[in-house]
Amino acid sequence: MPLSLMEGNEAIAWGAVNSGCRFYAGYPITPATTIFNTMLKLLPPMGGICIQGEDEIASIGSCLGASMAGLKVMTATSGPGLSLYSEHISFALGSEIPIVIVVIQRLGPSTGSATRGADGDIQFMRWGSSGGLPVIVLAPVDINDCFFLTMHAFNLAEEFRCPVFIASNKEIAMTKESIDMDAIPRPKLKERAAPPPGKSFLPFEIGSDRMTPDFLPIGDEVLVRQTSSTHGPDGYITTDFDQIGKNQERLRKKIVSAVDRFSFCEAYMEDDADTLVITYGVTARAAKEAFMEQKGEGKPVSLLVLKTIWPVPENLIKEKAKSFKHVVVVEMNLGQYVREIQRILPDKKVHFFGQMNGKLITPHQIKEAIANV
């Protein structure tokens, strides 16, 4: 099994082009820049487009334009850029524009530390847009996930016509690892659905058995309207409260109701354990070692590594947690996702261990947190 060497960020770029991504726009920011660098090498020779926006707002804005013209698009940034993406994330959510947004988290708040890892933007991705509609967020653990989950992110963006986030971390993004790209299972590529030939088209009309409108690109034969305003099926402003309310509910439901189909995770279950560790992202690597050591020491715990963060895979978590008395949530922040776990597991003792100092949480720290239960 011959191996290659690359950064997590490079694997995201390769995952993107293998998903059919043909437009990338980004603004330089450590630790996301190497995605831009790689896309700039990959896309132009294959007829795609990679540009450097004048800022993050322009970068994601031009992605939205290109997506409406029919291309699969991606942008990447870190916390300070995610702040600037906000208005266009709302646009993509409310107006159902497919886009993959990679967030390479670094230590915040604000400009924080450019080269220190963190998972401090987990709730920000979920709630950092006006209107509060749900988003999809996938979190890689290692370089294989960077490739694999990026391909799934494109599929989800196409299928649900929505922004899909990759929540990576400096510690994955700028770490080089051995990888066998050919050995990573690749999903069948999905494309946004066009209306059946001959059927009349309205840009936001929902078929009776559907949750997502059909898509036609701006620039083809049939006229297409796209708008950030509250709109009806025809893409014009509507003031019909009933229509508005139903549409908002559909935008929520189309994402939330489907999460069981894309609840990516790794679960390591031990029969004799009374504690379940739940974590995500780079911290899962330390947690897996802690899991192995606990097992070797005859003090087994179980471990659930979430790779779909939003919508919260509630059924998955409830199912995996049902036989445990204690749940330990470990994350590289001061306590963000633990709120979700507490919310959906009100009958469990939910403990938290977090760290936000730019250092990786170690297996030893996780074992201590387990011992303190």
Added chain:
Amino acid sequence: MSNLLNKSRPLVFCPGCSHERIARILDKSFQNMGLNGNQIVMVSDIGCSGLFDTFFNTHAMHGLHGRALTYATGLKLARPELNVVVTMGDGGMGIGGAHILSACRRNLDLTLLVLNNFNFGMTGGQFSATTPSEAQVGSGFLNRIERPIDVCEVACSAGATYVTRCSAYRKDLAEEIERAIRHEGFSVLDIWGVCTGRYSKQNKLTPQTIDETLSALPPREGVVENNARKEYGRFYREVAESQKPTPPPAKIEKKFDPPESIRQEVIILGDAGQRIITAGDILCFAGLTAGLKVTQKNEYNITVLRGPSISEVILSPEDIGFNGIYRPAAIVAIGQEGVDRRANLFEHLDKDALIILAKGVEVPSSNATVHLVDFKKQGIKTHDRALSSLSVMAKLNKVINLKMLQSALEARFKEPVLTSALGLVDRVDIA
């Protein structure tokens, strides 16, 4: 040619608003050009100018305040055949200033109509980036203590290839808009008009006063000769076509057995300019030649030519989970700044850990075995010491062997660098 105005969406501007006049004239321009609706995309943002997309039977994209040019950029790059017409008010022009500058610099074939009526009509007549200092507007005294910008001068200095300043009441506006659309490159029309709902209630602004003011300004009309150059999209595609495809990253076959088939951690501590990161890379490749899994993390200051430079490499026959360094098998210490940054590493070192220490660098005392190398005496320059240390490591059969290292160099470098790197590795004396 048929009228592209949307019959089911009649114009809804305040009586006397010049936007209405511009909408009708724009439609006339489209008709004169013989364009169908599906050859055009109207891109707009917020404010009264943001209603334009709804009035036309064309493709349309309406978004956030000041950002219309960003969507237009994506649309045009993806669909070069489309006529992309952007409407923006003086408000959107102000908030989207960075996008205007950038569009001027790029020269992508977009047509920007700035519907300049000197205030924010929709939100209550507040001052915009073009409101004269002496005007009475909805922002109290604030406009009196700032000065307005001239978007045409800004556009010209930013490199726009077509710039016209004109009145909404100009007789040949339809022809001028057509010229702007036909211009292959970014064109800006600064179209002065009257906001009857707000601005002209308190300020004297009529077609006549607009003409008088315009005639006192240096004219801006059409192609800016000094800025003439290739259109961005065409230029982009030309250059892109000549770019060589990037092959997938090299795959390294297992050819050798490593000295020890266990997880081994190495830290290379040096200074900027010592090619520390490259050495980390080479060490990873050496691991791959023995079929090992590898990870590499680097640390350096943002001023890349100064300060410590550190590479942490893990080689392991198993998948590497946590990739922090616990118990390094080897430490390469060739630069004082790198050593100082990780000074607290040394007190925990095992007895069988090996420190390859360049003479002249000081390390804290530890249990580890120190192997001193006098690089200076061997005539090895400071930027060659990281690779030379790997050679020492290989010759001591620690973590890697010489075959792994040589094979890594073959995978990592092309000639003539390869020969010189192999020569260096060969030449280094372990003492």
